[in-house]
Amino acid sequence: MAAEFDGLVAAVTGGASGIGAAIVRALAEAGATVAVLDLDAGERDDGVLAVRTDVTDDESVRAAVDTVVTRLGGLDILVNNAGIGAQGTVADNDDAEWLRVLDVNVLGMVRTTRAALPHLRRSPAAAVVNTGSIVATAGLPQRALYTASKGAVLALTRAMAADHLPEGIRVNCVNPGTADTPWIDRLLAAAPDPEAERAALEARQPHGRLVTADEVARTVLYLASPLSRSTTGVGIAVDGGMQDLRLRPRG
Structure with missing residues (x-):
């Protein structure tokens, strides 16, 4: 796949850990030049450009995008x-928490895309991929605020795809099921019975396990690839069948 991404520059927000880190690794292995935009970008010695970025701060986002374009020669x-x-x-989080999560999960995407658009318009292979969630299409308990934010991401993806297709920019979304990430690790650690909670999360997905970060990354790779020119405005579920399958109980 290296030929697909040869000469292309990619920026990944939240790319320092979890699904983001897997996406960075997959893009780099496929031949792209990659930048990590993250609050905890740190220092890297693997050829990936690390840029400290706060997606809730428009000035920080614009400076980060400018750094990527200046250092790497563009943005695709x-x-x-x-x-x-x-x-x-819906009753368990106050207004401040609602605003905090929406600021990161929705407005963060608005800020980074807005800053990137002038550069994407100049690319012959421009693509935006948003990380959504299964909660955008399936109602899960105890996830009201998170669901609202990811439902907005899916709707925003479609609107952006319609707006920017005439400019040659494709916009898509990947919707992971419950993934094996540091956030899930923290939830499990706080549960009264972590092993039972993990088993319940695994059983909720028809294929019987958590989604891996690498599986999500491979889907992002497809959506970002210049060979996928006819794929835009879609949300692809990587969820072991959770969105659409209704299997009979095992046993």
Whole structure:
């Protein structure tokens, strides 16, 4: 696949850990020149450009995109992956928490895409991939705020795809099921019975296990590829069948 991404520059928000780190690794292995935009970007010695970025701060985002373009020579692919989780019913989080999560998960994508658009318009292979979630299409308990944010991401993806297709920019979304990430690790650690909670999460997905970060990354690779020119405005579920399958109980 290296030929697909040869000469292309990709920026991944939230690329320092979890799904974001897997996306960075997959893009780099496929031949892209990659930049990580993250609050905890750190220092890297693997050829990936690390840029400290706060997606809730428009000035920080614009400076980060400018750094990528200046250092790497342009921008062809933007992966809007930065996000935070939230638990509870609609009544369990106050206004401040609602605003905090929406600021990161929705407005963060708005800011980075807005800053990237002038550069994407100049690319012959421009693509934006947003990280959504299965919660955008399936109602799960205790996820009201997170669901609202990811439902907005899916709707925003379609609107952006319609707006920017005439400019040659494709916009798509990947919707992971429950993935084996540091956030899930923290949720499990806080549970009264972590092993039972993990088993319940695994059983909720028809294929019987958590989704891996690498599986999500491979789907992002497809959506970002210049060979996928006829794929735009879609949300692809990587969820072991959770969105659409209704299997009979095992046993």
